[in-house]
Amino acid sequence: MTGLALLVKDLRVSYGPKRAVDGVSLDINEGEIFGLLGPNGAGKTSTLSAIEGLLKPTSGSILIRQVDARAHPGLAKALIGVQLQSTSFQSELKISEIVKLYAGLYGVPLTKQAIFDRLTEIHLGDEASRRFSQLSGGQQKRLSLLIATVHDPPLVLLDEPTSGLDPQARRQLWDRIEGIRKSGRSILLTTHSMEEAQSVCDRVAIMDNGKILTVDTPAGLIEKHKNDPNVLAVARGQVTLEDVFIGLTGRELRE
Amino acid sequence: MSSVSEPSAVTTQPASPPLRAPALSEIFRALLEADFTVQLRNNRALLLSFALPLVLLYALFASFAVKRGIILGAPQFKVAAALTLGMASIAILGYSMTVARDREKGVFQRLRVTPAPTWAIMTSRLLVQVAANLAMALVLLVAANLFVGVSLTAEAYLLTFICVIFSSALFLSVGQALAGLVKSADTLSAVGRIAYLPLFTLGLFGQSTVFGTTFELISRWSPGGTVETLLSGAMNPSSWNSDTWLALAVSTAYSVVFAGIGIRWFQWGAR
Numbered sequence A: 001m002t003g004l005a006l007l008v009k010d011l012r013v014s015y016g017p018k019r020a021v022d023g024v025s026l027d028i029n030e031g032e033i034f035g036l037l038g039p040n041g042a043g044k045t046s047t048l049s050a051i052e053g054l055l056k057p058t059s060g061s062i063l064i065r066q067v068d069a070r071a072h073p074g075l076a077k078a079l080i081g082v083q084l085q086s087t088s089f090q091s092e093l094k095i096s097e098i099v100k101l102y103a104g105l106y107g108v109p110l111t112k113q114a115i116f117d118r119l120t121e122i123h124l125g126d127e128a129s130r131r132f133s134q135l136s137g138g139q140q141k142r143l144s145l146l147i148a149t150v151h152d153p154p155l156v157l158l159d160e161p162t163s164g165l166d167p168q169a170r171r172q173l174w175d176r177i178e179g180i181r182k183s184g185r186s187i188l189l190t191t192h193s194m195e196e197a198q199s200v201c202d203r204v205a206i207m208d209n210g211k212i213l214t215v216d217t218p219a220g221l222i223e224k225h226k227n228d229p230n231v232l233a234v235a236r237g238q239v240t241l242e243d244v245f246i247g248l249t250g251r252e253l254r255e
Numbered sequence B: 001m002s003s004v005s006e007p008s009a010v011t012t013q014p015a016s017p018p019l020r021a022p023a024l025s026e027i028f029r030a031l032l033e034a035d036f037t038v039q040l041r042n043n044r045a046l047l048l049s050f051a052l053p054l055v056l057l058y059a060l061f062a063s064f065a066v067k068r069g070i071i072l073g074a075p076q077f078k079v080a081a082a083l084t085l086g087m088a089s090i091a092i093l094g095y096s097m098t099v100a101r102d103r104e105k106g107v108f109q110r111l112r113v114t115p116a117p118t119w120a121i122m123t124s125r126l127l128v129q130v131a132a133n134l135a136m137a138l139v140l141l142v143a144a145n146l147f148v149g150v151s152l153t154a155e156a157y158l159l160t161f162i163c164v165i166f167s168s169a170l171f172l173s174v175g176q177a178l179a180g181l182v183k184s185a186d187t188l189s190a191v192g193r194i195a196y197l198p199l200f201t202l203g204l205f206g207q208s209t210v211f212g213t214t215f216e217l218i219s220r221w222s223p224g225g226t227v228e229t230l231l232s233g234a235m236n237p238s239s240w241n242s243d244t245w246l247a248l249a250v251s252t253a254y255s256v257v258f259a260g261i262g263i264r265w266f267q268w269g270a271r
Helices: A044-052 A073-078 A095-105 A112-121 A137-148 A167-182 A194-200 A218-225 A229-234 A241-249 B024-041 B043-061 B063-067 B075-105 B107-112 B118-148 B154-181 B185-204 B213-220 B223-235 B242-265
Strands: A004-015 A018-029 A033-037 A059-064 A080-083 A155-159 A186-191 A203-208 A211-216
Touching: A004 A044, A004 A186, A018 A044, A018 A186, A018 A211, A033 A044, A033 A167, A033 A194, A044 A059, A044 A080, A044 A155, A044 A186, A073 A080, A080 A137, A095 A112, A095 A137, A095 B024, A112 A137, A137 A155, A137 A167, A167 A186, A167 A194, A186 A194, A194 A241, A203 A218, A203 A241, A211 A218, A211 A241, A218 A241, A229 A241, B024 B043, B024 B118, B043 B075, B043 B118, B075 B107, B075 B118, B075 B154, B075 B185, B075 B223, B107 B118, B118 B154, B154 B185, B154 B223, B154 B242, B185 B223, B213 B223, B223 B242
Parallel strands: A033 A186, A033 A203, A080 A155, A155 A186
Antiparallel strands: A004 A018, A004 A059, A203 A211
16 A cells, blocks of 8 residues: 545535535545445435535545645546446447547547457447447446546546446456456445445445444454444344444434 | 356556546547537437428418418518527527436536536537537528528628527527526426427517517517527628617527526536
């Protein structure tokens, strides 16, 4: 680990009177995969949206590789790659044209051959002339991930990257995420899947009600909270990451 | 779907982070290329841009209209009316609905997480619409020359194209205001159709007292009527007078007001 890819301090985001993110602080090292776990409405997507520049925080600071994202949004956005929770592209464009558009928006000129090569790398070379809506869910996610990393950003933000995917497609995407990390980039991802958090993430933060409740490695979280009465109350045998999650965030259903 | 057993496409090339924000020219090049492609592939937009005004042009000059005494104004005014219909269609039925649809699908949010400034995202789209209006104007003026004998001098062509840009600004700002005020694409589709008809048809009677002088006055200074006065003046520069200057000023004022509404209430996301 050579430095910080992301440093967020005391971030607050409000929707009118409702505070969605309430003093979140986190840091991500270079080459690290950091997971944000939380029930629906915990503030995960709002935190990501503030880092991405989609939401204006009410207070706090965001440094992406020491670039102040609030003061220099253009440069900060050039340093991150983003895969939104649900994404879509202009329906009239072919997927090769979508790749060209997004590469161009980051100032990365790609030849037709280079676009084809990148699509082939994610097994979409034969689909280059199809539209985004004609792709399967797994193919759409792969394309979204390709577009998020088309400019080789040092930090990649993935909002529930594997939601709605079958086990095969999910495992493949995990391989790709691991590949991104191996190339030296850092990843911040949100997920509902404990399996994903344990398999992919170096460190995990559990969020609820706009606050980070705890941060550690998946094994560290279990170790740290295995004797917590709330965790023990929900455990069925050996304490798992899911028991820690439910113990800390409660059993109530979230909308 | 690929199977899990196939070679993992792990990207192993070293990250080479671009430690600079891309130049505005690079961003505009990418946006304009994509937006022009979208416009050319949008069959509904092409139909609205070219077929509708040509049909109206034919109807206004058709012998049945003349035989029944339907005289709405000078030949240039009729051509201006057809141009106005084309511009209103492009802006209200084309542009605003595409914006609402893309907003609902999350296209704008995806673009906004790139280094492209929000104003550049929208400006690119508007420039493509202005280009579509100019292309429509060219086709219509050539058709008017060939089929109904309305020929223009070189000076008139130039002035007309300049006025088409001003008029496009008016209708596109109306479209922007609608997209700003109405969030849902379905609702906007209904509201757009309702707004579109009076916006255009009211202007048709700006040079006719068939419904009385009060109606004629309202019609003349409605957005559609203002544009028709402006364009018919541009097509016959010798007739350009104080009314035409006033029409230019009023259409600019309409553009500013509607653009202000569109910018103030526009939301990039559907939620």
